[in-house]
Amino acid sequence: MSNLIKGKHHDWETVIGLEIHAQVKSNSKLFSSSSTTFGSNPNSQVSLVDAAMPGMLPVINKYCIEQAVKTGVGLNAKINKYSIFDRKNYFYADLPQGYQISQYKYPIIGEGKVTIDFKDGSSKEIRIVRLHLEQDAGKSLHDQNPTKTYVDLNRSGVALMEIVSEPDLRNADEAGLYISKIRSILMYLDTCDGNMQEGSLRADVNISVRKPGDEYGTRCEIKNLNSIKFIKQAINYEVKRQIEVLEEGGSIEQNTLLFNTSTGKTKPMRSKEEAHDYRYFPDPDLLPLEIDQEEIDNIKKLIPELPDERKKRYVDEYNLSNYDASVLTSDKAISDYFDSVIKSDFSLKASSKIVVNWITSELFSILNENNLEIINSPIKPKDLGKLVKLINEDIISGKIAKEVLIEMFNTTSDPQIIIDKKGLKQVTNTDEIEAFVDEVIEENKKMVEQYLSGKDKLLGFFVGQSMKKSKGKANPQILNEIIKKKLSKKN
Amino acid sequence: MEFQSISQLKLLLDDNKISVKEIAQTYIKKIKEKKDLNIFIYFNEDKIYDQVKLIEKISNDNSLKGIPIAVKDLFCTKNMPTTAGSKILENFNPTYESFVTQKLINQGSMFVGKTNLDEFAMGSATNTSYFGDTINPLSNEGSPLAPGGSSGGSAAAVAADLCLGATGTDTGGSIRQPASFCGVVGIKPTYGICSRWGIAAFASSLDQAGIFSKNVTDASILLKEMAGHDLRDSTSSNVKIPNFSENLNIDLKGKKIGIPKEYTIDGISDEINEVWEQAIKSLEQKGAIIEHISLPHTKYALPTYYIIAPAEASSNLARYDGVKYGHRAENAKSLDDMYELTRSEGFGKEVKRRILIGTYVLSAGYYDAYYLKAQKVRKLIADDFVKAFKECDLILTPTAPSAAFPLNEKQDDPIKMYLNDVFTVPASLAGIPGISIPYGKDKNGLPLGIQLLSKHFNEQEIFNAAFALEKDYE
Numbered sequence: 025m026s027n028l029i030k031g032k033h034h035d036w037e038t039v040i041g042l043e044i045h046a047q048v049k050s051n052s053k054l055f056s057s058s059s060t061t062f063g064s065n066p067n068s069q070v071s072l073v074d075a076a077m078p079g080m081l082p083v084i085n086k087y088c089i090e091q092a093v094k095t096g097v098g099l100n101a102k103i104n105k106y107s108i109f110d111r112k113n114y115f116y117a118d119l120p121q122g123y124q125i126s127q128y129k130y131p132i133i134g135e136g137k138v139t140i141d142f143k144d145g146s147s148k149e150i151r152i153v154r155l156h157l158e159q160d161a162g163k164s165l166h167d168q169n170p171t172k173t174y175v176d177l178n179r180s181g182v183a184l185m186e187i188v189s190e191p192d193l194r195n196a197d198e199a200g201l202y203i204s205k206i207r208s209i210l211m212y213l214d215t216c217d218g219n220m221q222e223g224s225l226r227a228d229v230n231i232s233v234r235k236p237g238d239e240y241g242t243r244c245e246i247k248n249l250n251s252i253k254f255i256k257q258a259i260n261y262e263v264k265r266q267i268e269v270l271e272e273g274g275s276i277e278q279n280t281l282l283f284n285t286s287t288g289k290t291k292p293m294r295s296k297e298e299a300h301d302y303r304y305f306p307d308p309d310l311l312p313l314e315i316d317q318e319e320i321d322n323i324k325k326l327i328p329e330l331p332d333e334r335k336k337r338y339v340d341e342y343n344l345s346n347y348d349a350s351v352l353t354s355d356k357a358i359s360d361y362f363d364s365v366i367k368s369d370f371s372l373k374a375s376s377k378i379v380v381n382w383i384t385s386e387l388f389s390i391l392n393e394n395n396l397e398i399i400n401s402p403i404k405p406k407d408l409g410k411l412v413k414l415i416n417e418d419i420i421s422g423k424i425a426k427e428v429l430i431e432m433f434n435t436t437s438d439p440q441i442i443i444d445k446k447g448l449k450q451v452t453n454t455d456e457i458e459a460f461v462d463e464v465i466e467e468n469k470k471m472v473e474q475y476l477s478g479k480d481k482l483l484g485f486f487v488g489q490s491m492k493k494s495k496g497k498a499n500p501q502i503l504n505e506i507i508k509k510k511l512s513k514k515n
Numbered sequence: 516m517e518f519q520s521i522s523q524l525k526l527l528l529d530d531n532k533i534s535v536k537e538i539a540q541t542y543i544k545k546i547k548e549k550k551d552l553n554i555f556i557y558f559n560e561d562k563i564y565d566q567v568k569l570i571e572k573i574s575n576d577n578s579l580k581g582i583p584i585a586v587k588d589l590f591c592t593k594n595m596p597t598t599a600g601s602k603i604l605e606n607f608n609p610t611y612e613s614f615v616t617q618k619l620i621n622q623g624s625m626f627v628g629k630t631n632l633d634e635f636a637m638g639s640a641t642n643t644s645y646f647g648d649t650i651n652p653l654s655n656e657g658s659p660l661a662p663g664g665s666s667g668g669s670a671a672a673v674a675a676d677l678c679l680g681a682t683g684t685d686t687g688g689s690i691r692q693p694a695s696f697c698g699v700v701g702i703k704p705t706y707g708i709c710s711r712w713g714i715a716a717f718a719s720s721l722d723q724a725g726i727f728s729k730n731v732t733d734a735s736i737l738l739k740e741m742a743g744h745d746l747r748d749s750t751s752s753n754v755k756i757p758n759f760s761e762n763l764n765i766d767l768k769g770k771k772i773g774i775p776k777e778y779t780i781d782g783i784s785d786e787i788n789e790v791w792e793q794a795i796k797s798l799e800q801k802g803a804i805i806e807h808i809s810l811p812h813t814k815y816a817l818p819t820y821y822i823i824a825p826a827e828a829s830s831n832l833a834r835y836d837g838v839k840y841g842h843r844a845e846n847a848k849s850l851d852d853m854y855e856l857t858r859s860e861g862f863g864k865e866v867k868r869r870i871l872i873g874t875y876v877l878s879a880g881y882y883d884a885y886y887l888k889a890q891k892v893r894k895l896i897a898d899d900f901v902k903a904f905k906e907c908d909l910i911l912t913p914t915a916p917s918a919a920f921p922l923n924e925k926q927d928d929p930i931k932m933y934l935n936d937v938f939t940v941p942a943s944l945a946g947i948p949g950i951s952i953p954y955g956k957d958k959n960g961l962p963l964g965i966q967l968l969s970k971h972f973n974e975q976e977i978f979n980a981a982f983a984l985e986k987d988y989e
Contacts, residue, residue, distance in 0.1 A: 122833020303877035308719035
């Protein structure tokens with residue numbers, strides 16, 4: 025797939041780097057013991073430290089450090105045994121201290137890499153520059169009063185991991201795949217809940233365009249995007265804008281942009297003259313953070329199987345395609361469900377592709393209709409496994425199986441019980457099936473003549489009618505064969 | 516009635532010769548009499564009697580039961596407002612008690628009020644406070660002297676016998692210099708030994724709580740009660756606090772006393788140097804060995820301090836923005852406008868000056884040349900002391916370059932004012948403990964102080980030597 029965009033005079037290449045802000049999954053904040061629960065009453069989760077009262081001091085939350093190290097391991101990154109928390113100084117109403125505690129020169133995590141997978145089976149490695157920990161700011165509420173701004177400090181001080189990529193991404197789709205991959209790794213690690221709607225995961229996107237082979241162009245940064253859809257839209261709009269500006273002989277001004285989700289356009293947030301001088305310096309209230317090898321080793325022991333390992337297992341052991349495996353593993357809950365199905369009966373290993381299809385088509389559709397997440401599925405993995413096995417063993421047809429699935433959803437019973445109770449067991453007895461077929465032939469003599477005179481399409485009619493007679497229970501293959509045989513005998 | 520020491524008052528209390536209430540009455544009367552010295556920002560009789568009721572109920576085993584203590588108004592206190600000497604916190608009532616004051620309360624001490632200080636502890640004369648200048652109790656009528664600063668209110672409170680101990684904070688000399696000016700004992704312990712939790716920050720890497728008292732023994736009693744590890748302050752040290760007063764030992768035989776040659780500075784009065792000489796001789800007579808040492812980077816200490824302290828202050832004081840608490844300007848037209856007006860109105864000249872300096876030295880393009888270089892020099896200064904303490908146990912120097920000066924003398928010359936810290940700043944940068952004790956007087960009868968320094972967590976040896984020297988003037 026070419027990443028180049030046709031221009032008036034020459035092709036253009038897009039260069040994209042992402043800064044992902046992921047909220048650390050932790051019950052308390054980075055430097056205080058306040059709760060981090062989302063959606064609580066404004067200012068109900070604010071400690072003296074979060075409100076920056078005089079004389080209050082930050083104390084590092086050890087759990088957040090462990091979460092960051094875990095994430096570093098998951099991103100195949102270097103864990104820095106020595107890191108420093110700095111103050112980033114600026115004034116804003118929802119920044120109580122007048123500075124954000126962040127990491128500047130010495131982040132906790134250094135270079136890493138993740139792999140993204142494409143539909144055509146190929147993949148690409150995206151390099152990560154660093155991951156650092158920082159505090160989130162509070163929230164300014166401008167819509168509560170016509171003349172006043174209110175401040176909610178619940179989020180103030182919540183731990184964020186900022187994950188910075190190299191400018192290795194070349195189009196919106198790659199950016200989408202990259203953020204999905206990061207999200208999935210974080211969710212496997214349980215270091216971020218990945219909830220983009222609630223803002224637990226958001227991204228700043230740096231974009232520039234260049235003539236292939238040239239140096240990087242001047243970049244613009246689109247701030248605070250909280251859905252993959254918007255990230256892609258914003259990139260596509262911004263790339264088009266930059267190319268237009270350049271082709272008209274203009275130049276790109278380095279700028280911070282906001283993306284308007286209703287117009288689909290980007291616009292400058294502040295101009296260069298207003299650029300902040302953040303006056304970073306090491307926070308004198310905190311000592312440098314030192315982690316020893318033993319702690320790192322202990323954290324490594326907590327690392328679960330990650331999407332790439334799992335993907336490899338699916339490809340190697342279950343013969344799934346690289347892409348199928350990557351789609352399946354991208355969501356831990358789905359992948360866990362799949363694993364539980366296979367584990368419930370290892371003979372299902374051979375039909376893993378069928379299991380995937382049952383999960384991603386039938387199960388998903390019934391869950392979607394009922395607004396349920398897979399984790400809350402009333403159909404347990406072992407029962408879905410039984411269902412697939414019943415199909416494999418020709419006990420029921422795929423069509424009946426769909427009916428059984430609905431019943432399973434409604435009653436949470438074992439599929440075998442449903443089949444027995446409702447008498448849905450597939451008819452494979454040729455005599456019984458022949459009887460259904462004979463009846464149909466008898467009742468539709470005219471059709472038989474038409475068929476015999478060359479109207480082949482009518483075969484489906486006979487199949488359908490016979491199946492109906494069997495109440496759908498006839499084994500389709502056997503039924504097909506018998507009809508073909510019977511009708512050809514008439515010749 | 517004047518009580519000479521904590522142990523004397525404690526004994527009277529234990530023998531039922533005085534009640535907690537009588538102690539309160541005695542000191543309330545004294546404080547009222549000395550109202551003109553403007554020592555207290557906050558003084559409220561009712562608040563004292565409220566404490567009396569609680570203190571009466573506690574056991575006499577509490578080491579500070581009924582002991583009147585004044586608190587520098589930089590420590591946040593639950594039952595009294597806290598201003599940091601600034602308009603920006605004029606009506607601020609903390610909902611929490613600082614670590615240090617809580618520990619003093621736990622031992623039964625009675626807070627008589629909150630003492631005046633230079634605004635946010637920035638100053639050397641207690642003349643930058645929004646609440647007016649404090650007058651040194653040793654002044655002659657008509658010619659008011661500065662009590663030193665920034666903890667001038669606390670030093671003056673002890674000197675005027677308005678309490679038996681007063682908390683202070685020392686960032687570059689703010690305990691030791693006013694102790695010297697007011698003729699009292701003042702110790703700045705090792706950085707990290709007293710938690711900074713609940714003390715409005717000036718310069719986090721330098722700020723350290725300490726205590727003023729009438730004598731070395733009282734200082735050693737009080738410091739033991741104030742110190743201790745605190746999980747809420749990441750820079751707090753987890754060390755065992757010795758029972759300093761029980762261990763006091765005047766035997767200095769074989770102790771090596773370092774006399775740094777760099778502390779002999781041009782323009783310092785002969786009187787200061789003479790007092791220093793006398794102290795050296797006295798220590799020698801007591802069996803100590805005098806070592807002439809060098810602290811080669813001493814001359815860089817002041818400029819280093821006046822980069823690091825303002826840099827940290829510029830960031831520490833960013834929280835006073837009118838949004839959450841404290842003064843907020845009226846009629847602001849925008850958020851930026853509110854910040855500008857609030858901070859222009861709320862901060863005084865000296866605080867603004869230091870915020871500007873600090874902002875400048877941290878700004879892009881200047882950071883490496885100023886802040887980073889200052890940090891490197893700070894390390895060299897600290898290393899000077901590490902090396903010196905391989906040759907000696909204690910270092911003896913003058914505390915301040917002069918006795919108390921007239922109140923308004925150096926107001927318009929910040930550089931001259933900053934020179935007051937020349938002998939105290941190096942120890943602050945190194946984080947080592949230092950004490951100032953009164954030792955001799957100048958020709959006008961004003962007290963002079965000498966300073967004893969030692970390595971980290973070696974307060975006991977400082978107390979011992981100070982205790983021995985103190986006897987020279989008994």
